[in-house]
Amino acid sequence: SQQGEEDPQALSIQEGENATMNCSYKTSINNLQWYRQNSGRGLVHLILIRSNEREKHSGRLRVTLDTSKKSSSLLITASRAADTASYFCAFPRDDKIIFGKGTRLHILP
Amino acid sequence: NAGVTQTPKFQVLKTGQSMTLQCAQDMNHNSMYWYRQDPGMGLRLIYYSASEGTTDKGEVPNGYNVSRLNKREFSLRLESAAPSQTSVYFCASSEAQFSTEAFFGQGTRLTVV
Numbered sequence: 001s002q003q004g005e006e007d008p009q010a011l012s013i014q015e016g017e018n019a020t021m022n023c024s025y026k027t028s029i030n031n032l033q034w035y036r037q038n039s040g041r042g043l044v045h046l047i048l049i050r051s052n053e054r055e056k057h058s059g060r061l062r063v064t065l066d067t068s069k070k071s072s073s074l075l076i077t078a079s080r081a082a083d084t085a086s087y088f089c090a091f092p093r094d095d096k097i098i099f100g101k102g103t104r105l106h107i108l109p
Numbered sequence: 110n111a112g113v114t115q116t117p118k119f120q121v122l123k124t125g126q127s128m129t130l131q132c133a134q135d136m137n138h139n140s141m142y143w144y145r146q147d148p149g150m151g152l153r154l155i156y157y158s159a160s161e162g163t164t165d166k167g168e169v170p171n172g173y174n175v176s177r178l179n180k181r182e183f184s185l186r187l188e189s190a191a192p193s194q195t196s197v198y199f200c201a202s203s204e205a206q207f208s209t210e211a212f213f214g215q216g217t218r219l220t221v222v
């Protein structure tokens with residue numbers, strides 16, 4: 001499979017805590033993207049990190065990329081109930097965008 | 110700006126029936142994609158179109174056909190629906206290959222009985 005692999009598959013944390021999700025991939029990439037999907041909805045792009053970048057921030061989101069380990073992580077700080085969703089990593093491959101299977105994040109009140 | 114619009118939102122088909130899922134984007138994107146999403150499987154690419162006039166198979170193309178009608182529209186056709194095609198279908202578009210972000214429609218929930 002060309003898919004990326006997210007880890008963990010599911011994660012439950014208390015509101016206010018930080019959530020970390022990881023993504024591993026197998027081939028060289030020129031960028032890696034993270035998406036969020038709320039239940040029953042389409043995916044929404046969160047952040048893109050290019051292969052020459054090691055870290056990127058957007059609001060409460062922090063993404064890291066380690067091309068030597070072929071892995072990326074998404075950190076959500078100070079989690080909120082609205083962060084409950086599935087999170088997917090994705091990367092361009094040839095003319096396509098390949099998605100992983102996702103991490104289901106549940107924020108507990 | 111509507112972004113990516115998919116129709117219909119819901120559909121129930123009987124085995125053997127045919128139907129076409131419609132997708133249109135108003136962002137002048139070159140690349141368009143059809144994915145299916147099944148529980149525990151993530152998103153799997155069915156077909157894609159890198160540019161107007163071209164289409165290519167993705168990971169799971171069997172049982173489907175596509176048409177890139179023009180730059181805006183990319184339709185997915187099920188010629189003879191099977192229960193295994195019960196899924197949620199998403200259309201997406203992006204500016205170009207090796208692109209930046211992809212924009213998704215809201216999905217079509219298809220049930221084949």
